[in-house]
Amino acid sequence: MIEINGLSKVFGTQRAVDDVSFRVEEGEIMGFLGPNGAGKSTTMNILTGYLSATSGTCRVNGIDILENPLEAKRNIGFLPEMPPLYTDMTVKEYLSFIYDLKGCTFPRNQHLREICDVVKIGDVYDRLIGNLSKGYRQRVGIAQALIGNPRVLIFDEPTVGLDPKQIIDIRNLIRMLGKEHTIILSTHILPEVQAVCDRIVVINKGKVVANEKTEDLVTAVDGSRKMVAKVVGPQDEVLKTLKGVAGIRSVDVLGKRDTDSISYLIESEDRVDARKPLFYTLASKGWPLVGLEGMELSLEDIFIRLVGEQRKGRNVKGGKN
Amino acid sequence: MFAIYKRELRSYFVTPIGYIFCGMFLLVSGLLFYFTTLANQSTASLSEYFFYMILMFAILIPLLTMKLFAEDRRTKTEQLLLTAPVSLTGMVMGKYLAALTIYGCTFIANIFNFVLLYMYGTPNTGSIVANILGVFLIGAAFVAVGLFLSSLTQNQLIAAVSSIGAIVAMLLVSLVIDSIPFAWLQGILEWFSILDRYVPFMNQALSIPAVMYYFSLAAVFVFLTVRVYDKRRWS
Numbered sequence: 092m093i094e095i096n097g098l099s100k101v102f103g104t105q106r107a108v109d110d111v112s113f114r115v116e117e118g119e120i121m122g123f124l125g126p127n128g129a130g131k132s133t134t135m136n137i138l139t140g141y142l143s144a145t146s147g148t149c150r151v152n153g154i155d156i157l158e159n160p161l162e163a164k165r166n167i168g169f170l171p172e173m174p175p176l177y178t179d180m181t182v183k184e185y186l187s188f189i190y191d192l193k194g195c196t197f198p199r200n201q202h203l204r205e206i207c208d209v210v211k212i213g214d215v216y217d218r219l220i221g222n223l224s225k226g227y228r229q230r231v232g233i234a235q236a237l238i239g240n241p242r243v244l245i246f247d248e249p250t251v252g253l254d255p256k257q258i259i260d261i262r263n264l265i266r267m268l269g270k271e272h273t274i275i276l277s278t279h280i281l282p283e284v285q286a287v288c289d290r291i292v293v294i295n296k297g298k299v300v301a302n303e304k305t306e307d308l309v310t311a312v313d314g315s316r317k318m319v320a321k322v323v324g325p326q327d328e329v330l331k332t333l334k335g336v337a338g339i340r341s342v343d344v345l346g347k348r349d350t351d352s353i354s355y356l357i358e359s360e361d362r363v364d365a366r367k368p369l370f371y372t373l374a375s376k377g378w379p380l381v382g383l384e385g386m387e388l389s390l391e392d393i394f395i396r397l398v399g400e401q402r403k404g405r406n407v408k409g410g411k412n
Numbered sequence: 413m414f415a416i417y418k419r420e421l422r423s424y425f426v427t428p429i430g431y432i433f434c435g436m437f438l439l440v441s442g443l444l445f446y447f448t449t450l451a452n453q454s455t456a457s458l459s460e461y462f463f464y465m466i467l468m469f470a471i472l473i474p475l476l477t478m479k480l481f482a483e484d485r486r487t488k489t490e491q492l493l494l495t496a497p498v499s500l501t502g503m504v505m506g507k508y509l510a511a512l513t514i515y516g517c518t519f520i521a522n523i524f525n526f527v528l529l530y531m532y533g534t535p536n537t538g539s540i541v542a543n544i545l546g547v548f549l550i551g552a553a554f555v556a557v558g559l560f561l562s563s564l565t566q567n568q569l570i571a572a573v574s575s576i577g578a579i580v581a582m583l584l585v586s587l588v589i590d591s592i593p594f595a596w597l598q599g600i601l602e603w604f605s606i607l608d609r610y611v612p613f614m615n616q617a618l619s620i621p622a623v624m625y626y627f628s629l630a631a632v633f634v635f636l637t638v639r640v641y642d643k644r645r646w647s
Contacts, residue, residue: 162497
Protein backbone atom coordinates (compact mmCIF):
# COMPACT_ATOMS: atom_id res chain seq x y z
CA MET A 92 0.00 0.00 0.00
CA ILE A 93 2.81 2.36 0.96
CA GLU A 94 6.29 1.82 -0.38
CA ILE A 95 9.22 3.98 0.59
CA ASN A 96 12.50 3.29 -1.12
CA GLY A 97 15.90 4.77 -0.35
CA LEU A 98 14.40 8.03 0.82
CA SER A 99 16.82 10.82 1.76
CA LYS A 100 16.28 14.44 2.56
CA VAL A 101 19.08 16.93 3.06
CA PHE A 102 18.45 20.33 4.64
CA GLY A 103 21.53 22.40 3.90
CA THR A 104 24.29 20.26 5.37
CA GLN A 105 22.07 18.20 7.64
CA ARG A 106 20.76 14.81 6.57
CA ALA A 107 17.33 14.73 8.17
CA VAL A 108 16.35 11.43 6.54
CA ASP A 109 19.03 9.03 5.39
CA ASP A 110 18.21 6.16 3.04
CA VAL A 111 14.94 5.17 4.66
CA SER A 112 13.03 2.24 3.16
CA PHE A 113 9.96 0.42 4.42
CA ARG A 114 6.63 -0.93 3.27
CA VAL A 115 3.25 -0.80 4.88
CA GLU A 116 0.76 -3.43 3.78
CA GLU A 117 -2.91 -2.83 3.22
CA GLY A 118 -4.87 -2.68 6.47
CA GLU A 119 -1.81 -2.43 8.67
CA ILE A 120 -1.34 0.10 11.45
CA MET A 121 2.31 1.03 11.42
CA GLY A 122 3.89 2.78 14.37
CA PHE A 123 6.59 5.18 13.36
CA LEU A 124 8.76 5.65 16.34
CA GLY A 125 11.73 7.79 17.16
CA PRO A 126 13.02 10.49 19.48
CA ASN A 127 12.30 14.12 18.69
CA GLY A 128 14.23 15.24 15.64
CA ALA A 129 14.78 11.71 14.35
CA GLY A 130 13.21 12.48 10.98
CA LYS A 131 9.67 11.19 11.54
CA SER A 132 7.89 14.37 10.52
CA THR A 133 10.18 14.92 7.56
CA THR A 134 9.47 11.42 6.26
CA MET A 135 5.74 11.98 6.66
CA ASN A 136 5.91 15.37 5.01
CA ILE A 137 7.64 13.80 2.02
CA LEU A 138 5.12 10.98 1.88
CA THR A 139 2.25 13.48 1.79
CA GLY A 140 3.87 15.69 -0.84
CA TYR A 141 4.48 18.66 1.44
CA LEU A 142 8.24 18.32 0.94
CA SER A 143 10.17 16.75 -1.89
CA ALA A 144 12.81 14.14 -1.25
CA THR A 145 16.45 14.75 -2.16
CA SER A 146 16.54 11.19 -3.45
CA GLY A 147 14.44 8.04 -3.26
CA THR A 148 10.82 7.33 -4.06
CA CYS A 149 7.48 7.18 -2.26
CA ARG A 150 4.55 5.27 -3.64
CA VAL A 151 1.06 5.25 -2.22
CA ASN A 152 -1.27 2.66 -3.66
CA GLY A 153 1.24 2.24 -6.48
CA ILE A 154 1.22 5.94 -7.37
CA ASP A 155 4.45 7.91 -7.12
CA ILE A 156 3.96 11.12 -5.14
CA LEU A 157 6.33 13.06 -7.42
CA GLU A 158 5.12 11.72 -10.73
CA ASN A 159 1.44 12.06 -10.06
CA PRO A 160 1.04 14.18 -6.92
CA LEU A 161 -2.66 14.98 -7.24
CA GLU A 162 -3.70 11.35 -7.67
CA ALA A 163 -1.41 10.21 -4.84
CA LYS A 164 -2.67 12.92 -2.50
CA ARG A 165 -6.23 11.83 -3.14
CA ASN A 166 -5.34 8.52 -1.49
CA ILE A 167 -3.93 10.13 1.64
CA GLY A 168 -5.54 11.72 4.65
CA PHE A 169 -2.96 13.62 6.67
CA LEU A 170 -3.05 14.99 10.19
CA PRO A 171 0.12 17.05 10.66
CA GLU A 172 1.74 17.59 14.04
CA MET A 173 -0.21 20.82 14.42
CA PRO A 174 -3.78 20.30 13.19
CA PRO A 175 -4.20 22.69 10.22
CA LEU A 176 -7.36 24.41 11.37
CA TYR A 177 -8.87 27.73 10.37
CA THR A 178 -9.90 29.12 13.72
CA ASP A 179 -12.28 31.66 12.18
CA MET A 180 -14.51 28.93 10.76
CA THR A 181 -17.10 26.70 12.38
CA VAL A 182 -16.51 22.96 12.31
CA LYS A 183 -19.21 22.64 9.68
CA GLU A 184 -17.77 25.35 7.45
CA TYR A 185 -14.28 23.97 7.83
CA LEU A 186 -15.19 20.38 6.98
CA SER A 187 -17.28 21.60 4.09
CA PHE A 188 -14.26 23.55 2.83
CA ILE A 189 -12.09 20.43 3.07
CA TYR A 190 -14.76 18.50 1.20
CA ASP A 191 -14.53 21.05 -1.64
CA LEU A 192 -10.75 21.20 -1.42
CA LYS A 193 -10.45 17.46 -1.90
CA GLY A 194 -12.98 17.63 -4.72
CA CYS A 195 -15.25 14.95 -3.23
CA THR A 196 -18.27 13.82 -5.20
CA PHE A 197 -20.39 11.74 -2.82
CA PRO A 198 -23.33 13.37 -1.01
CA ARG A 199 -21.86 16.14 1.11
CA ASN A 200 -24.11 16.28 4.17
CA GLN A 201 -24.29 12.54 4.61
CA HIS A 202 -20.52 12.16 4.30
CA LEU A 203 -19.76 14.95 6.78
CA ARG A 204 -22.32 13.59 9.22
CA GLU A 205 -20.85 10.09 9.07
CA ILE A 206 -17.38 11.41 9.78
CA CYS A 207 -18.62 13.55 12.66
CA ASP A 208 -20.26 10.46 14.15
CA VAL A 209 -17.05 8.46 13.85
CA VAL A 210 -14.85 11.06 15.55
CA LYS A 211 -17.65 12.24 17.87
CA ILE A 212 -17.71 15.95 17.09
CA GLY A 213 -21.43 16.17 16.33
CA ASP A 214 -22.08 18.29 19.42
CA VAL A 215 -19.64 21.03 18.36
CA TYR A 216 -20.62 20.97 14.68
CA ASP A 217 -21.79 24.57 14.64
CA ARG A 218 -19.15 26.04 16.92
CA LEU A 219 -16.15 28.14 15.95
CA ILE A 220 -12.98 26.07 15.83
CA GLY A 221 -11.16 28.87 17.66
CA ASN A 222 -13.35 28.23 20.71
CA LEU A 223 -12.83 24.47 20.89
CA SER A 224 -10.67 22.66 23.42
CA LYS A 225 -7.47 20.92 22.37
CA GLY A 226 -9.07 17.48 22.36
CA TYR A 227 -11.87 18.60 20.09
CA ARG A 228 -9.46 20.38 17.77
CA GLN A 229 -7.49 17.18 17.44
CA ARG A 230 -10.68 15.37 16.53
CA VAL A 231 -11.58 17.97 13.95
CA GLY A 232 -8.07 17.47 12.58
CA ILE A 233 -8.71 13.73 12.32
CA ALA A 234 -12.12 14.39 10.74
CA GLN A 235 -10.37 16.53 8.16
CA ALA A 236 -8.05 13.65 7.29
CA LEU A 237 -11.00 11.26 6.93
CA ILE A 238 -12.89 13.38 4.42
CA GLY A 239 -12.93 11.81 0.99
CA ASN A 240 -12.42 8.30 2.43
CA PRO A 241 -8.69 8.10 1.67
CA ARG A 242 -7.26 4.58 1.87
CA VAL A 243 -4.17 5.73 3.71
CA LEU A 244 -4.20 7.79 6.90
CA ILE A 245 -1.09 9.47 8.23
CA PHE A 246 -1.15 10.82 11.77
CA ASP A 247 1.78 12.80 13.08
CA GLU A 248 1.83 12.63 16.88
CA PRO A 249 -1.95 12.70 17.25
CA THR A 250 -2.04 12.49 21.04
CA VAL A 251 0.48 15.15 21.97
CA GLY A 252 -0.84 17.58 24.54
CA LEU A 253 -4.02 15.68 25.32
CA ASP A 254 -5.17 14.53 28.74
CA PRO A 255 -5.10 10.78 29.56
CA LYS A 256 -8.78 10.28 28.85
CA GLN A 257 -8.51 11.99 25.49
CA ILE A 258 -5.41 9.97 24.66
CA ILE A 259 -7.30 6.74 25.27
CA ASP A 260 -10.22 8.00 23.17
CA ILE A 261 -7.97 8.93 20.26
CA ARG A 262 -6.15 5.59 20.47
CA ASN A 263 -9.43 3.70 20.39
CA LEU A 264 -10.48 5.80 17.45
CA ILE A 265 -7.27 5.01 15.57
CA ARG A 266 -7.63 1.32 16.32
CA MET A 267 -11.15 1.46 14.94
CA LEU A 268 -10.06 3.36 11.83
CA GLY A 269 -7.36 0.74 11.31
CA LYS A 270 -10.05 -1.78 10.38
CA GLU A 271 -10.76 0.05 7.17
CA HIS A 272 -7.64 2.09 6.49
CA THR A 273 -3.92 1.66 6.24
CA ILE A 274 -2.44 3.87 8.92
CA ILE A 275 0.95 5.33 9.73
CA LEU A 276 1.08 6.68 13.25
CA SER A 277 4.09 8.62 14.37
CA THR A 278 4.84 9.04 18.01
CA HIS A 279 7.56 9.12 20.57
CA ILE A 280 5.26 7.65 23.20
CA LEU A 281 6.07 3.95 23.37
CA PRO A 282 3.00 2.48 25.06
CA GLU A 283 1.01 4.11 22.30
CA VAL A 284 2.48 1.97 19.54
CA GLN A 285 2.37 -1.07 21.78
CA ALA A 286 -1.32 -0.47 22.32
CA VAL A 287 -2.30 0.30 18.76
CA CYS A 288 0.17 -0.83 16.13
CA ASP A 289 0.71 -4.08 14.22
CA ARG A 290 4.17 -3.17 13.05
CA ILE A 291 6.83 -0.81 14.29
CA VAL A 292 9.48 1.07 12.38
CA VAL A 293 12.01 2.74 14.65
CA ILE A 294 13.99 5.61 13.25
CA ASN A 295 16.90 7.45 14.79
CA LYS A 296 19.03 10.23 13.34
CA GLY A 297 17.37 9.74 9.98
CA LYS A 298 18.04 5.99 9.73
CA VAL A 299 15.75 3.02 10.25
CA VAL A 300 17.06 1.01 13.20
CA ALA A 301 14.27 -1.56 13.44
CA ASN A 302 11.32 -2.71 11.36
CA GLU A 303 9.42 -5.55 13.01
CA LYS A 304 6.03 -6.78 14.04
CA THR A 305 5.23 -5.35 17.46
CA GLU A 306 5.48 -8.65 19.34
CA ASP A 307 8.54 -9.76 17.35
CA LEU A 308 10.38 -6.60 18.22
CA VAL A 309 10.00 -7.35 21.90
CA THR A 310 11.65 -10.77 21.59
CA ALA A 311 14.03 -9.85 18.78
CA VAL A 312 15.91 -7.35 20.82
CA ASP A 313 16.13 -9.37 23.97
CA GLY A 314 15.49 -13.09 24.19
CA SER A 315 15.77 -13.28 27.95
CA ARG A 316 12.72 -13.13 30.17
CA LYS A 317 12.31 -11.12 33.28
CA MET A 318 9.98 -12.05 36.09
CA VAL A 319 9.21 -10.99 39.59
CA ALA A 320 8.99 -13.72 42.23
CA LYS A 321 7.54 -13.23 45.71
CA VAL A 322 9.05 -15.63 48.17
CA VAL A 323 8.55 -16.05 51.92
CA GLY A 324 11.89 -16.89 53.54
CA PRO A 325 15.21 -15.48 54.78
CA GLN A 326 16.41 -13.01 52.18
CA ASP A 327 20.12 -13.84 52.01
CA GLU A 328 19.62 -17.58 51.77
CA VAL A 329 16.82 -17.32 49.25
CA LEU A 330 18.98 -15.04 47.12
CA LYS A 331 21.89 -17.44 47.22
CA THR A 332 19.68 -20.40 46.35
CA LEU A 333 17.97 -18.59 43.48
CA LYS A 334 21.29 -17.70 41.93
CA GLY A 335 22.14 -21.40 41.89
CA VAL A 336 19.04 -22.47 39.96
CA ALA A 337 19.76 -23.70 36.44
CA GLY A 338 18.76 -21.23 33.71
CA ILE A 339 18.76 -18.16 35.87
CA ARG A 340 21.16 -15.45 34.83
CA SER A 341 20.75 -12.89 37.57
CA VAL A 342 18.67 -12.10 40.62
CA ASP A 343 18.05 -8.76 42.27
CA VAL A 344 16.22 -8.01 45.47
CA LEU A 345 13.35 -5.62 44.92
CA GLY A 346 12.44 -5.44 48.58
CA LYS A 347 9.50 -6.12 50.80
CA ARG A 348 6.30 -5.44 48.86
CA ASP A 349 3.83 -6.95 51.36
CA THR A 350 3.84 -8.17 54.94
CA ASP A 351 5.78 -11.43 54.80
CA SER A 352 7.17 -12.02 51.33
CA ILE A 353 10.15 -10.44 49.61
CA SER A 354 10.18 -9.67 45.89
CA TYR A 355 13.05 -10.66 43.63
CA LEU A 356 13.64 -9.61 40.04
CA ILE A 357 14.82 -12.67 38.14
CA GLU A 358 16.29 -12.70 34.67
CA SER A 359 16.54 -16.05 32.96
CA GLU A 360 18.97 -17.15 30.27
CA ASP A 361 17.98 -16.57 26.64
CA ARG A 362 15.03 -18.68 25.56
CA VAL A 363 14.97 -20.74 28.75
CA ASP A 364 11.88 -21.19 30.87
CA ALA A 365 13.23 -21.13 34.41
CA ARG A 366 9.87 -21.13 36.14
CA LYS A 367 9.61 -24.87 36.90
CA PRO A 368 13.14 -25.35 38.33
CA LEU A 369 12.53 -22.21 40.34
CA PHE A 370 9.34 -23.61 41.84
CA TYR A 371 10.81 -27.02 42.70
CA THR A 372 13.94 -25.53 44.22
CA LEU A 373 11.97 -23.23 46.48
CA ALA A 374 9.50 -25.99 47.37
CA SER A 375 12.30 -28.35 48.37
CA LYS A 376 13.70 -25.70 50.72
CA GLY A 377 10.26 -25.11 52.23
CA TRP A 378 10.06 -21.47 51.17
CA PRO A 379 6.59 -20.75 49.76
CA LEU A 380 6.48 -19.05 46.37
CA VAL A 381 3.47 -16.75 46.81
CA GLY A 382 3.68 -14.87 43.53
CA LEU A 383 5.33 -15.17 40.14
CA GLU A 384 4.76 -12.54 37.54
CA GLY A 385 6.22 -12.44 34.04
CA MET A 386 7.62 -9.12 32.95
CA GLU A 387 7.72 -8.42 29.26
CA LEU A 388 10.47 -6.20 28.10
CA SER A 389 8.84 -2.86 27.52
CA LEU A 390 9.24 -0.91 24.34
CA GLU A 391 11.04 1.73 26.28
CA ASP A 392 13.77 -0.75 27.13
CA ILE A 393 13.95 -1.86 23.55
CA PHE A 394 13.96 1.67 22.35
CA ILE A 395 16.79 2.69 24.59
CA ARG A 396 18.78 -0.31 23.47
CA LEU A 397 18.07 0.34 19.81
CA VAL A 398 18.95 3.97 19.74
CA GLY A 399 21.74 3.50 22.25
CA GLU A 400 20.59 6.31 24.42
CA GLN A 401 20.47 6.28 28.15
CA ARG A 402 17.49 8.10 29.49
CA LYS A 403 17.83 9.05 33.06
CA GLY A 404 15.26 9.68 35.70
CA ARG A 405 12.66 7.36 34.25
CA ASN A 406 11.68 4.28 36.12
CA VAL A 407 10.77 1.88 33.37
CA LYS A 408 8.13 -0.61 34.34
CA GLY A 409 7.30 -3.67 32.35
CA GLY A 410 4.06 -4.90 30.96
CA LYS A 411 1.53 -3.53 28.58
CA ASN A 412 -0.51 -0.44 29.14
CA MET B 413 -8.90 26.05 -6.69
CA PHE B 414 -12.50 27.14 -6.31
CA ALA B 415 -12.60 25.91 -2.70
CA ILE B 416 -9.56 28.04 -1.84
CA TYR B 417 -11.03 31.00 -3.70
CA LYS B 418 -14.29 30.71 -1.80
CA ARG B 419 -12.64 30.35 1.59
CA GLU B 420 -10.31 33.25 0.98
CA LEU B 421 -13.15 35.48 -0.16
CA ARG B 422 -15.17 34.57 2.90
CA SER B 423 -12.26 35.22 5.24
CA TYR B 424 -12.11 38.84 4.06
CA PHE B 425 -15.51 39.40 5.59
CA VAL B 426 -15.21 37.44 8.81
CA THR B 427 -12.20 39.60 9.66
CA PRO B 428 -12.48 43.39 9.39
CA ILE B 429 -9.89 43.58 6.58
CA GLY B 430 -12.42 43.31 3.76
CA TYR B 431 -14.61 46.05 5.23
CA ILE B 432 -11.64 48.29 5.95
CA PHE B 433 -10.36 47.89 2.42
CA CYS B 434 -13.70 48.61 0.74
CA GLY B 435 -14.50 51.49 3.09
CA MET B 436 -11.10 53.16 2.81
CA PHE B 437 -11.01 52.65 -0.94
CA LEU B 438 -14.40 54.27 -1.52
CA LEU B 439 -13.86 57.04 1.01
CA VAL B 440 -10.40 58.11 -0.15
CA SER B 441 -11.28 57.69 -3.79
CA GLY B 442 -14.48 59.72 -3.31
CA LEU B 443 -12.60 62.53 -1.61
CA LEU B 444 -9.92 62.48 -4.30
CA PHE B 445 -12.59 62.60 -6.93
CA TYR B 446 -14.34 65.53 -5.31
CA PHE B 447 -11.20 67.63 -4.85
CA THR B 448 -9.65 66.90 -8.23
CA THR B 449 -12.73 67.30 -10.41
CA LEU B 450 -15.91 68.62 -8.83
CA ALA B 451 -14.29 71.21 -6.54
CA ASN B 452 -11.67 72.10 -9.09
CA GLN B 453 -13.03 74.91 -11.27
CA SER B 454 -10.02 75.63 -13.48
CA THR B 455 -9.29 72.31 -15.19
CA ALA B 456 -11.53 69.47 -16.15
CA SER B 457 -8.88 66.80 -16.63
CA LEU B 458 -9.24 63.48 -14.87
CA SER B 459 -5.54 62.65 -15.10
CA GLU B 460 -4.82 64.01 -11.68
CA TYR B 461 -7.55 61.87 -10.12
CA PHE B 462 -6.28 58.68 -11.73
CA PHE B 463 -2.73 59.51 -10.70
CA TYR B 464 -3.79 59.85 -7.06
CA MET B 465 -5.75 56.61 -7.32
CA ILE B 466 -2.56 54.80 -8.28
CA LEU B 467 -0.78 56.31 -5.27
CA MET B 468 -3.66 55.23 -3.05
CA PHE B 469 -3.25 51.65 -4.27
CA ALA B 470 0.28 51.64 -2.89
CA ILE B 471 -1.17 51.80 0.63
CA LEU B 472 -4.49 50.00 0.26
CA ILE B 473 -3.65 46.98 -1.87
CA PRO B 474 -1.02 45.62 0.55
CA LEU B 475 -3.79 45.63 3.18
CA LEU B 476 -5.69 43.27 0.96
CA THR B 477 -2.83 40.95 0.10
CA MET B 478 -0.77 40.82 3.29
CA LYS B 479 -2.56 37.86 4.80
CA LEU B 480 -2.94 35.72 1.68
CA PHE B 481 -0.02 33.38 2.36
CA ALA B 482 1.60 34.83 5.48
CA GLU B 483 -1.38 33.82 7.63
CA ASP B 484 -1.51 30.27 6.29
CA ARG B 485 2.16 29.94 6.92
CA ARG B 486 1.92 31.18 10.48
CA THR B 487 -0.97 28.92 11.44
CA LYS B 488 0.45 25.95 9.49
CA THR B 489 -2.74 25.66 7.47
CA GLU B 490 -0.59 25.84 4.38
CA GLN B 491 0.33 22.26 5.15
CA LEU B 492 -3.30 21.43 4.53
CA LEU B 493 -3.38 23.25 1.21
CA LEU B 494 -0.09 21.79 0.04
CA THR B 495 -1.03 18.21 0.88
CA ALA B 496 -4.49 18.50 -0.64
CA PRO B 497 -5.07 17.29 -4.18
CA VAL B 498 -4.73 20.81 -5.59
CA SER B 499 -1.93 22.01 -7.86
CA LEU B 500 0.35 24.83 -6.72
CA THR B 501 -0.92 27.00 -9.56
CA GLY B 502 -4.49 26.28 -8.51
CA MET B 503 -3.73 27.26 -4.93
CA VAL B 504 -1.98 30.50 -5.90
CA MET B 505 -4.63 31.43 -8.46
CA GLY B 506 -7.42 30.77 -5.96
CA LYS B 507 -5.90 33.26 -3.58
CA TYR B 508 -5.02 35.78 -6.28
CA LEU B 509 -8.50 35.71 -7.73
CA ALA B 510 -10.07 36.15 -4.30
CA ALA B 511 -8.06 39.31 -3.64
CA LEU B 512 -8.71 40.45 -7.20
CA THR B 513 -12.43 39.94 -6.72
CA ILE B 514 -12.59 42.17 -3.65
CA TYR B 515 -10.44 44.76 -5.39
CA GLY B 516 -12.45 44.53 -8.63
CA CYS B 517 -15.86 44.80 -6.93
CA THR B 518 -14.78 47.85 -4.96
CA PHE B 519 -13.34 49.31 -8.12
CA ILE B 520 -16.60 48.81 -9.95
CA ALA B 521 -18.56 50.39 -7.11
CA ASN B 522 -16.18 53.32 -7.35
CA ILE B 523 -17.08 53.88 -11.02
CA PHE B 524 -20.28 55.40 -9.72
CA ASN B 525 -18.26 58.62 -9.18
CA PHE B 526 -18.10 59.14 -12.91
CA VAL B 527 -21.86 59.06 -13.23
CA LEU B 528 -21.84 62.37 -11.37
CA LEU B 529 -19.68 63.89 -14.08
CA TYR B 530 -22.35 63.30 -16.66
CA MET B 531 -24.78 65.32 -14.53
CA TYR B 532 -22.47 68.35 -14.65
CA GLY B 533 -21.14 68.26 -18.22
CA THR B 534 -20.14 66.13 -21.13
CA PRO B 535 -16.97 64.26 -20.28
CA ASN B 536 -14.94 62.37 -22.85
CA THR B 537 -16.25 58.83 -22.42
CA GLY B 538 -13.40 57.24 -24.40
CA SER B 539 -10.83 58.83 -22.16
CA ILE B 540 -12.64 57.73 -19.01
CA VAL B 541 -12.92 54.12 -20.20
CA ALA B 542 -9.24 54.00 -21.21
CA ASN B 543 -8.15 55.40 -17.85
CA ILE B 544 -10.40 53.09 -15.85
CA LEU B 545 -9.00 50.10 -17.67
CA GLY B 546 -5.40 51.27 -17.23
CA VAL B 547 -5.76 52.01 -13.53
CA PHE B 548 -7.60 48.77 -12.92
CA LEU B 549 -4.82 46.77 -14.54
CA ILE B 550 -2.15 48.59 -12.55
CA GLY B 551 -4.05 47.69 -9.38
CA ALA B 552 -4.33 44.08 -10.52
CA ALA B 553 -0.56 43.98 -11.03
CA PHE B 554 -0.06 45.42 -7.53
CA VAL B 555 -2.28 42.68 -6.11
CA ALA B 556 0.11 40.16 -7.68
CA VAL B 557 3.10 41.98 -6.19
CA GLY B 558 1.48 41.87 -2.75
CA LEU B 559 0.59 38.20 -3.24
CA PHE B 560 4.20 37.39 -4.05
CA LEU B 561 5.63 39.24 -1.06
CA SER B 562 3.07 37.64 1.24
CA SER B 563 4.37 34.23 0.20
CA LEU B 564 7.85 35.11 1.45
CA THR B 565 7.05 35.69 5.11
CA GLN B 566 4.82 34.45 7.88
CA ASN B 567 4.40 37.91 9.34
CA GLN B 568 1.52 39.91 7.91
CA LEU B 569 3.07 43.21 8.94
CA ILE B 570 6.29 42.45 7.10
CA ALA B 571 4.27 41.38 4.07
CA ALA B 572 2.31 44.65 4.13
CA VAL B 573 5.27 46.95 4.69
CA SER B 574 7.44 45.26 2.07
CA SER B 575 4.56 45.39 -0.42
CA ILE B 576 4.07 49.10 0.19
CA GLY B 577 7.83 49.59 -0.22
CA ALA B 578 7.95 47.56 -3.43
CA ILE B 579 4.97 49.34 -4.97
CA VAL B 580 6.23 52.79 -4.00
CA ALA B 581 9.63 51.91 -5.44
CA MET B 582 7.99 50.80 -8.68
CA LEU B 583 6.21 54.14 -8.87
CA LEU B 584 9.22 56.23 -7.88
CA VAL B 585 11.22 54.87 -10.78
CA SER B 586 9.65 57.44 -13.10
CA LEU B 587 10.90 60.31 -10.88
CA VAL B 588 14.43 58.94 -10.72
CA ILE B 589 14.80 58.36 -14.44
CA ASP B 590 15.58 61.97 -15.35
CA SER B 591 18.50 62.23 -12.96
CA ILE B 592 20.24 59.13 -14.30
CA PRO B 593 23.26 60.04 -16.45
CA PHE B 594 23.19 56.91 -18.64
CA ALA B 595 20.80 57.00 -21.56
CA TRP B 596 20.71 53.21 -21.90
CA LEU B 597 19.73 52.78 -18.26
CA GLN B 598 17.11 55.47 -18.67
CA GLY B 599 15.71 53.54 -21.60
CA ILE B 600 15.48 50.30 -19.63
CA LEU B 601 13.88 51.91 -16.59
CA GLU B 602 11.42 53.78 -18.76
CA TRP B 603 10.41 50.51 -20.33
CA PHE B 604 9.74 49.03 -16.90
CA SER B 605 8.25 52.11 -15.27
CA ILE B 606 4.59 51.72 -14.50
CA LEU B 607 3.86 55.43 -14.61
CA ASP B 608 5.78 56.14 -17.80
CA ARG B 609 3.76 53.39 -19.41
CA TYR B 610 0.65 55.19 -18.22
CA VAL B 611 1.31 58.46 -20.08
CA PRO B 612 -0.67 57.51 -23.22
CA PHE B 613 -3.75 56.87 -21.03
CA MET B 614 -3.49 60.41 -19.68
CA ASN B 615 -3.44 61.62 -23.28
CA GLN B 616 -6.77 59.88 -23.67
CA ALA B 617 -5.54 56.96 -25.70
CA LEU B 618 -5.67 53.26 -24.97
CA SER B 619 -2.13 51.91 -25.11
CA ILE B 620 -2.12 48.25 -26.07
CA PRO B 621 1.58 47.73 -25.14
CA ALA B 622 0.86 49.20 -21.71
CA VAL B 623 -2.15 46.92 -21.24
CA MET B 624 0.01 43.96 -22.23
CA TYR B 625 2.74 45.14 -19.87
CA TYR B 626 0.40 45.37 -16.85
CA PHE B 627 -1.04 41.96 -17.66
CA SER B 628 2.44 40.49 -17.91
CA LEU B 629 3.50 42.12 -14.66
CA ALA B 630 0.60 40.47 -12.85
CA ALA B 631 1.33 37.14 -14.55
CA VAL B 632 5.03 37.27 -13.67
CA PHE B 633 4.36 37.84 -9.97
CA VAL B 634 1.72 35.12 -9.83
CA PHE B 635 4.22 32.81 -11.52
CA LEU B 636 6.96 33.81 -9.07
CA THR B 637 4.64 32.97 -6.18
CA VAL B 638 4.10 29.50 -7.59
CA ARG B 639 7.87 29.15 -7.90
CA VAL B 640 8.34 30.20 -4.26
CA TYR B 641 6.19 27.27 -3.18
CA ASP B 642 7.76 24.91 -5.64
CA LYS B 643 11.21 25.82 -4.43
CA ARG B 644 10.31 25.60 -0.74
CA ARG B 645 9.41 21.95 -1.17
CA TRP B 646 12.90 21.22 -2.39
CA SER B 647 14.96 23.19 0.08
